[in-house]
Amino acid sequence: EADIYQTPRYLVIGTGKKITLECSQTMGHDKMYWYQQDPGMELHLIHYSYGVNSTEKGDLSSESTVSRIRTEHFPLTLESARPSHTSQYLCASSNRGSNEKLFFGSGTQLSVL
């Protein structure tokens, strides 16, 4: 059973608000990822981290930012939410040398009005 947690599960917020999506894992995994998924579409990588103080942008351009100050914590922040940010955000982690087997959280469904 994967121990990776995302909060909140659902978030409805107005345009222009700052939001932070939380992701924590208790498995001691070095690598962490944020994927974005729209209904019926594939998962797109928007951020990843190989360890503390390491963050990189993924394939899909995103206005969000991430930080990795502690191994277990990988929050995603949107400074000013817009309706185009409405999507499901999935956090994942994997161990070094695991050939990229990812463990996913349950996701945050974000709706920006």
Next chain:
Amino acid sequence: EDQVTQSPEALRLQEGESSSLNCSYTVSGLRGLFWYRQDPGKGPEFLFTLYSAGEEKEKERLKATLTKKESFLHITAPKPEDSATYLCAVPNSGYALNFGKGTSLLVTP
């Protein structure tokens, strides 16, 4: 560019009616092909990793196979609880998994 294409997009089966899902990939130097199951409103759940052509893995009613260009997920005598979206993914050149759009499977009683 690494690509993963899944077919069909959607599949409806009667309980007990076996079928197969397809995942074709174009990637240089395959470092594994991954199958995940995703239920509505949840994150993907790992099923299998296949590394070399000819390899097969099984879990309950599911069996995954791999050739040099594609992978199949065979579902034998499915049950309604097998209804989900099945995702295929391959590691990209750098750092993470590239996912296909998935096959949405519905098994009716």
